[in-house]
Amino acid sequence: xxxxxxxxxxxxxxxxxxxxxxxxxxxxxxxxxxxxxxxxxxxxxxxxxxxxxxxxxxxxxxxxxxxxxxxxxxxxxxxxxxxxxxxxxxxxxxxxxxxxxxxxxxxxxxxxxxxxxxxxxxxxxxxxxxxxxxxxxxxxxxxxxxxxxxxxxxxxxxxxxxxxxxxxxxxxxxxxxxxxxxxxxxxxxxxxxxxxxxxxxxxxxxxxxxxxxxxxxxxxxxxxxxxxxxxxxxxxxxxxxxxxxxxxxxxxxxxxxxxxxxxxxxxxxxxxxxxxxxxxxxxxxxxxxxxxxxxxxxxxxxxxxxxxxxxxxxxxxxxxxxxxxxxxxxxxxxxxxxxxxxxxxxxxxxxxxxxxxxxxxxxxxxxx
Amino acid sequence: xxxxxxxxxxxxxxxxxxxxxxxxxxxxxxxxxxxxxxxxxxxxxxxxxxxxxxxxxxxxxxxxxxxxxxxxxxxxxxxxxxxxxxxxxxxxxxxxxxxxxxxxxxxxxxxxxxxxxxxxxxxxxxxxxxxxxxxxxxxxxxxxxxxxxxxxxxxxxxxxxxxxxxxxxxxxxxxxxxxxxxxxxxxxxxxxxxxxxxx
Numbered sequence: 001x002x003x004x005x006x007x008x009x010x011x012x013x014x015x016x017x018x019x020x021x022x023x024x025x026x027x028x029x030x031x032x033x034x035x036x037x038x039x040x041x042x043x044x045x046x047x048x049x050x051x052x053x054x055x056x057x058x059x060x061x062x063x064x065x066x067x068x069x070x071x072x073x074x075x076x077x078x079x080x081x082x083x084x085x086x087x088x089x090x091x092x093x094x095x096x097x098x099x100x101x102x103x104x105x106x107x108x109x110x111x112x113x114x115x116x117x118x119x120x121x122x123x124x125x126x127x128x129x130x131x132x133x134x135x136x137x138x139x140x141x142x143x144x145x146x147x148x149x150x151x152x153x154x155x156x157x158x159x160x161x162x163x164x165x166x167x168x169x170x171x172x173x174x175x176x177x178x179x180x181x182x183x184x185x186x187x188x189x190x191x192x193x194x195x196x197x198x199x200x201x202x203x204x205x206x207x208x209x210x211x212x213x214x215x216x217x218x219x220x221x222x223x224x225x226x227x228x229x230x231x232x233x234x235x236x237x238x239x240x241x242x243x244x245x246x247x248x249x250x251x252x253x254x255x256x257x258x259x260x261x262x263x264x265x266x267x268x269x270x271x272x273x274x275x276x277x278x279x280x281x282x283x284x285x286x287x288x289x290x291x292x293x294x295x296x297x298x299x300x301x302x303x304x305x306x307x308x309x310x311x312x313x314x315x316x317x318x319x320x321x322x323x324x325x326x327x328x329x330x331x332x333x334x335x336x337x338x339x340x341x342x343x344x345x346x347x348x349x350x351x352x353x354x355x356x357x358x359x360x361x362x363x364x365x366x367x368x
Numbered sequence: 369x370x371x372x373x374x375x376x377x378x379x380x381x382x383x384x385x386x387x388x389x390x391x392x393x394x395x396x397x398x399x400x401x402x403x404x405x406x407x408x409x410x411x412x413x414x415x416x417x418x419x420x421x422x423x424x425x426x427x428x429x430x431x432x433x434x435x436x437x438x439x440x441x442x443x444x445x446x447x448x449x450x451x452x453x454x455x456x457x458x459x460x461x462x463x464x465x466x467x468x469x470x471x472x473x474x475x476x477x478x479x480x481x482x483x484x485x486x487x488x489x490x491x492x493x494x495x496x497x498x499x500x501x502x503x504x505x506x507x508x509x510x511x512x513x514x515x516x517x518x519x520x521x522x523x524x525x526x527x528x529x530x531x532x533x534x535x536x537x538x539x540x541x542x543x544x545x546x547x548x549x550x551x552x553x554x555x556x557x558x559x560x561x562x563x564x565x566x567x
Contacts, residue, residue: 033378210380286417287383287410294406 026136028099029209031128032090032165040089040249040321042295062178063114068258069183070110070245073176081178085110087248088124088169092205092323093222096136100143100168101226106248106324107170108151112233113246113327114183116176118151123158126167140168151228182236182244184258187265191242192336193355196232196348197224197326199252200280200317206288207279217279224350225324231346232327239339240332247325250296253318253365255328257300260363267365269355271314280320284313292321307368318367326350330357369397369526369556371547374407375430382407383414390418397556398435401427408433427531427550434552458495460561461487462554463503468567480506483567484513488520496557498549500530503567508534508542517545528553 055065062081063073071085087107091099104121111118123144127137137160148155153172204221207213213221229246236244245255252274256267283289296319306315326348331339336353343351358366370389374382382402389398398420400411408431412422420435467476468483484506487494497520499507506513507529521527527546534540534548558564 206380210384285413287413288380289406289410289413291379291404291406294409 026132027094028091028096028136028166029094029205031132040292042292042299044295044299063181063183067183067185069185070113071116071174073114073116073178073181075178079177081176081181083111083114083116083174083176083181084172086124086169086171088126088167089323090165090167092201092225093208093218095222096139097143097146098222098226100140100145101147102143102222102324103140103168104144104147104151104170105226105228107172108147108153109229109246109248109324109327111172111174111176112229113244114174114176115180115233115236115241115244116174118153118172118174120156121148121153121170121172122156123160124167124169124171125158125160126163126165127160128164128166129162132166136166140166144168144170147226147228151230182241184243184245184255185261185263186243187259187263187267187330187357188242188332189265189357189359190333191330191357192333192353193267193269193357194329194331194336194340194343194351195247195252195275195326195354196229196329196343196351197227197247197322198275198277198350199247199322199325200277200320201225201322201325202251202290202293202320203280203283203288203317204277205323206290207283210288212283212288213279217277221277227324229327232329232343232348232351235339235342235346235348236327236329236331238342239335241329242332243330244327246327247322249292249321249323250300251293251319251321252325252328253304253367254296254300254321256365257303259328259330260303260365262363264362266358266361266363267355268358269318269365269367271310271318271367273352274314274318274354275350275352276314276317280317281311281313284316284320289316290321293319296321303363304365304367307366310367315367369399369553370395372398372400374400374411375403377402377407378404379406379410383410386411386414394418394437396437396560397553398437399553400433400435401430402433403430405431407431423552425550425552428535432550457493457562458560459490459493459563459565460496460498460557461494461565461567462498462500463506463567464501465567466502466505480567481512485516488516488523492524494520494525495561496526496528497546498528498530498554498557499546500533500554502533502537504529504533504537504539504543507545508539509544511544514544521545528557530554 060075062075063069071083073081073083075081093099108118201221247255340351411433415422415435419438421438423434425432468479528549529546531548
């Protein structure tokens, strides 16, 4: 990429901070193998590594590892619990500052998905000091700080190691009321499912890495990934919510599968109502699909039945690993439309009712 | 046929390589070797998107996708030679031995080297040169035929060595020239050739 091209991008505010080393522009996505949440270890492997571990027991641990929820919750007193989470990954966009913002929004998201309020955070950094200018690291951390300020969270420290590839993320601690925790596993039959962000970021990021995504879509998807789930979480507080999770590396259907397992209920998804990036449809058709999407389908495909008219590309997008995806909210039928309208009024434009919780078939997801 | 080796590449790199290849012109047959499932799926989708019919097969520990351009695929560009001179024939020479004729083996080996060295006399008509069975020895380290084979590749002759045969003789890592091929390519080549010469 030429300096002139970058200046053009700069004018369009696509890159907020441009890093130039030896007259060459560093494209972060070209320096790493995986990208964003698509770089997650395949879920099957993770299960094999973690199942049957002898975990310490503590009555105050309300949500722990065995629940496979978004974040852990530890009771401090009758009206206060800590909600803790951690997320880090290699860059999925070229601009380091935007990458920092995305990583922070993504790490904070788990706290919002539990219904908590994030309070403190610590940086986790792996940095290839031999190949990347230290200014890149500075920009990444500045991006993270920007998002922490947006969320009203303080940075209390961090840890940096040298590595072959850049990775950045945060560990986040928040407060939550022990009686008002939103887990994944409390679906109620009759509830409506609401999704707050569009799907397809994994595929779009693959197209960005391939140099095939234009400015408009790149900006759109970067903007979405940088957007905190804070407004969505604040809106939820006023409604009757039975379950919530955030959509990240396991993809929309992967996270839904986690919700239906042992729930005693099933899910019915209306694929036509699911908000997505239309560009991702064509890129899916062209095979610009992150490996994580195939892993997700392999691992969670057995839970899902697609109606014959649900196209292959839609299926791909429904399994596409999301980076800093939206919240998936199970809300009572009576309040669903009001919550959606409230979300939109708060600027969560893409919020849509995408399905419902059904009694039968149990622990299955039907996509129509 | 065009071949791409995308081993060791993760998505989206294999798709980009195939795209780059097709941007130069659409071959009637394209073969892509990849080493992971995601790349298999993605390359298959890309080839289908571009109007190819795709076959998938195991290729040792890897995977191989064979795309055949369908009618109506982005306009198929005929072979370069045929474009320049429609009179050019397509002669395929299949070498299934490391010696020519029967009688004295030492003489047979020398004769075969001489035969290969004389092949360039066919000019542009020589289209493909395929080595099978002990013929694959000619493409490996220490073969006297290497200089002339390399020259033929430079002149645009497509040289292929049978993968199963290379494996059989444990020569896979000794091959110095040509693409590794399989029976489907060989049969497809025979079908496309104007004449086939068997040695």
